Amino acid sequence: MSSLLDIRDLDLTLDGRIRLLRRVCLQVRAGSIVGLVGESGAGKSMVGRTVLGIAPANARVTHGAIVFDGRDITRLPEDERRHILGREIAFIPQNPMTALNPVARIAPQVTDVLRMHLGLDRAAAKARALKLLTDVHLREPERVLRAYPHELSGGQRQRVLIAIAFACRPKLIIADEPTTALDVTVQKQILRLIRQLQGSCGTAILFITHDLGVVAKLCDHVAVMHGGRVLESAPAAQLFGWPAHEYTRALFAATPRFDRPAELLKAVPAALTQRLAEEAGALDLAVRGHGG
Amino acid sequence: MSASYILRRLFWAIPTLIGVAIVVFVLVRVVPGDPIAMMLPPGATADDVGRLRAMYGLDAPIAKQFVVWSGEVLRGDFGNSISLREKVSALVLGRLPATLELVIVAVAAACLLAILLAISAVLFRGRWPELVVDVGTGLALAIPDFLWGLLFILVLGVLLPWFPISGRIDPTLDFNPATSFYLVEALVRMRWDALGNLLHHIVLPALALALPLTAALTRVLKGSLIDAMNQDYVVLARVKGYSRTRTLWRVALRNALIPTVTLTGVQFSFLIGGTVLIEYLFSYPGIGNLAIAAVTQRDLPLIQGLILTFAILFILTNLVVDMTYGALNPKVRQA
Amino acid sequence: MSPFLALLRHPRIAFGSGVLVMMLIAALTAPWLAPHDPLEQDLLNSFQLPVWSGGDVSHALGTDSLGRDILSRLIYSARPALIVAFVAALCAGILGTALGLAAGYFGGRIDSAISRLVDIWMSFPSVLLCIVLAAVLGAGLHTVVIAIIIIDWTRFCRVVRAETMVQKSQDYVASALTIGLKPAHIVASEILPNVAPLLLTLFTLEMGIAIVVEAILSFVGLSVSSGVPTWGGIIQEGRLYVNQAWWLMALPMACIILAVLGLNALGDGLRVAIDPVKAR
Numbered sequence: 001m002s003s004l005l006d007i008r009d010l011d012l013t014l015d016g017r018i019r020l021l022r023r024v025c026l027q028v029r030a031g032s033i034v035g036l037v038g039e040s041g042a043g044k045s046m047v048g049r050t051v052l053g054i055a056p057a058n059a060r061v062t063h064g065a066i067v068f069d070g071r072d073i074t075r076l077p078e079d080e081r082r083h084i085l086g087r088e089i090a091f092i093p094q095n096p097m098t099a100l101n102p103v104a105r106i107a108p109q110v111t112d113v114l115r116m117h118l119g120l121d122r123a124a125a126k127a128r129a130l131k132l133l134t135d136v137h138l139r140e141p142e143r144v145l146r147a148y149p150h151e152l153s154g155g156q157r158q159r160v161l162i163a164i165a166f167a168c169r170p171k172l173i174i175a176d177e178p179t180t181a182l183d184v185t186v187q188k189q190i191l192r193l194i195r196q197l198q199g200s201c202g203t204a205i206l207f208i209t210h211d212l213g214v215v216a217k218l219c220d221h222v223a224v225m226h227g228g229r230v231l232e233s234a235p236a237a238q239l240f241g242w243p244a245h246e247y248t249r250a251l252f253a254a255t256p257r258f259d260r261p262a263e264l265l266k267a268v269p270a271a272l273t274q275r276l277a278e279e280a281g282a283l284d285l286a287v288r289g290h291g292g
Numbered sequence: 293m294s295a296s297y298i299l300r301r302l303f304w305a306i307p308t309l310i311g312v313a314i315v316v317f318v319l320v321r322v323v324p325g326d327p328i329a330m331m332l333p334p335g336a337t338a339d340d341v342g343r344l345r346a347m348y349g350l351d352a353p354i355a356k357q358f359v360v361w362s363g364e365v366l367r368g369d370f371g372n373s374i375s376l377r378e379k380v381s382a383l384v385l386g387r388l389p390a391t392l393e394l395v396i397v398a399v400a401a402a403c404l405l406a407i408l409l410a411i412s413a414v415l416f417r418g419r420w421p422e423l424v425v426d427v428g429t430g431l432a433l434a435i436p437d438f439l440w441g442l443l444f445i446l447v448l449g450v451l452l453p454w455f456p457i458s459g460r461i462d463p464t465l466d467f468n469p470a471t472s473f474y475l476v477e478a479l480v481r482m483r484w485d486a487l488g489n490l491l492h493h494i495v496l497p498a499l500a501l502a503l504p505l506t507a508a509l510t511r512v513l514k515g516s517l518i519d520a521m522n523q524d525y526v527v528l529a530r531v532k533g534y535s536r537t538r539t540l541w542r543v544a545l546r547n548a549l550i551p552t553v554t555l556t557g558v559q560f561s562f563l564i565g566g567t568v569l570i571e572y573l574f575s576y577p578g579i580g581n582l583a584i585a586a587v588t589q590r591d592l593p594l595i596q597g598l599i600l601t602f603a604i605l606f607i608l609t610n611l612v613v614d615m616t617y618g619a620l621n622p623k624v625r626q627a
Numbered sequence: 628m629s630p631f632l633a634l635l636r637h638p639r640i641a642f643g644s645g646v647l648v649m650m651l652i653a654a655l656t657a658p659w660l661a662p663h664d665p666l667e668q669d670l671l672n673s674f675q676l677p678v679w680s681g682g683d684v685s686h687a688l689g690t691d692s693l694g695r696d697i698l699s700r701l702i703y704s705a706r707p708a709l710i711v712a713f714v715a716a717l718c719a720g721i722l723g724t725a726l727g728l729a730a731g732y733f734g735g736r737i738d739s740a741i742s743r744l745v746d747i748w749m750s751f752p753s754v755l756l757c758i759v760l761a762a763v764l765g766a767g768l769h770t771v772v773i774a775i776i777i778i779d780w781t782r783f784c785r786v787v788r789a790e791t792m793v794q795k796s797q798d799y800v801a802s803a804l805t806i807g808l809k810p811a812h813i814v815a816s817e818i819l820p821n822v823a824p825l826l827l828t829l830f831t832l833e834m835g836i837a838i839v840v841e842a843i844l845s846f847v848g849l850s851v852s853s854g855v856p857t858w859g860g861i862i863q864e865g866r867l868y869v870n871q872a873w874w875l876m877a878l879p880m881a882c883i884i885l886a887v888l889g890l891n892a893l894g895d896g897l898r899v900a901i902d903p904v905k906a907r
Binding site for chain 3: 308311431435439443445446451566569572583584587599602
Binding site: 052053054079082083085086087090091093095098099100101102103104112113116117148150161164 | 523524525527528529530531532533534535543546547550620621622623
């Protein structure tokens, strides 16, 4: 079974000099949930953004391909790419407080994708929007549709964003740390919601996070990133049970454990980080040697 | 923006108006150059002068004059113009519609132009349209509207006689309006010939008046648009599949207008002051033109009435700008 | 020596300084530079064409309705323009700066009082106020200067107040206070030098404004007596004949525009050059 999303040896270069992504390889099968973990700055967000086409303006794909549903979207012209986005690939952003248009009500922000990609008329779109808001367990969906973003809480806004993401029943959703900005109690609810919707829609999800606990509960497959590289990629059970890469093991060791609260916190050893950086540097040199 | 808010704002405007009235009142009476003496033929006796002065109430002490005048104003009586021998209120109200039409056309033109220019500059960032807009606004800001008016007269009125350079309407045109709102009447009565002629006359003065405002608006709006385009909600719009153009027009513009109104709000009331010179330049029969005539004639009652009128217009303009801000920014409305 | 020359490398400063120097030369050497007496009328030679339209070199820019040489009149007009510009900008600057320093440094009630004054002052339509003042005070250069001062001191006051407040929160002021220096001393010797570059920029901008205001007033007939030629006055005269002799209006306009653009460029260039951190 070929993958829905196949990222092959992707290089992302900033200003022609700094490598943000180094030969990243990642596959997402249709209907599965893939977790992408790593420290801040590891490049996991950048992977998601590159797929969506919203990487920084001065960052360029200098090697490799992103093949979605058989087509390399890095080579597609702008307008074709736009048709895929929103309809087949959607996005759940990290910060619900800033991701919604503050001067527009919720209704047009949900119905716009419905009308743009599904061609629904106003009444049909509104009805569908109501159903979507109900699906994400928002109480008084009518009131929410008429509200402005600043009248809703963070959790409510995140549910709206999730509704928008699932609106056109996309094949793939890229969730960029969707629970990081929320309270712990709300986090659990949102995660459950995402899993429920994923199950009923059959959408594949690329779940980007630094929270290993979330990944353990949610994902079928996990990839670990550091310094713009994918260090290890395996089915969840395998990764957590028998981590292959030294860094993955160090990450697990560094995670505070609920059942051993008195333990001192362990950091990832500096020597390890140093070695990984050197490896990354060597990779850059090799690439540059080939005129990359 | 409730009714009580508006009423409160109007209430606080009163001390400002009183202050303006007092300052002008005193200032104008410190005048060297006696308007009364100017009105009488050379052979007048001191007696005649004295009687005329008493008739205009100019012989009483200043404080008493002010009290008398205030009382009359509150009753709606602004006195009589010394130079034009008519009631001040009639003169002002007769000419006010012309100025209002000029100002409204100028503001509309300024807003429209600013939006078009700013969006072009952002859409074509780094290419020549942006450069043209930047240089153009720099020039427009550096050169005051009075000079622009003169330039327009020279270039578009004389050298290339595309537009008329004086008056409001061609006097030979068969258009007898019932009110002083010529533009409105021509529209309502569907007199397209009159409408065309009126617009033809109003183009140059309105543009000259609008230019500094347009330049300021364009600059600030461009900056705000660039800021807005970097926001998360714009990223989400792009991810949803919006084109860059659609994002600018539908998402960024509305948001960018808010800080623009905040930063340039005060410029709108400057426009009111600008009418004085522009109307004079183009012989446009509004209250600005009347003001210059009043001052050169030292016509005290008329000057006072006009300054009060301008102050009221100022305050109303600021109020409208505030209300626009409330209309644009939903977060403010609950207040 | 070298700091000034270094400044001249900036194109805006070079252009602006050039314009200013040209105006100064015109004003100072007018009696020798101008080919004719600006007031000398020659009714037989009225409306002479300028040199590029086929006119005589003796009247290089043509003559006006009364036969007066335009080039000479334009050169002599630099005098009232510059006098007004310097004096008005200087006085408005002193007044505005003094109040701005006071408001910014002392804060509290003094600041509120001065700020309110500035707000009320700025809610007046300045053009109208200017004209009324001119009518009240009568014709003459002093009128123009006073009108400009009264109208535009607020520009200095606001900016200086803001800058003073910023400077006041800096460490060097705190240490000066702990040493026991008196406020007046602190303001004069510590804060003022830091505010000075800003003042220079404001001063050049104010000069540009003053020239325009003077032109407006003389255009409306409320400036100096008609004996003294001013750019605004020449424009006013030219306007009457704009259909026959458009250059009568265009030439003085060009002078004013050049002066304004030059002074603006100078002020802008100085602002950027002196404080590169705050550039743009």
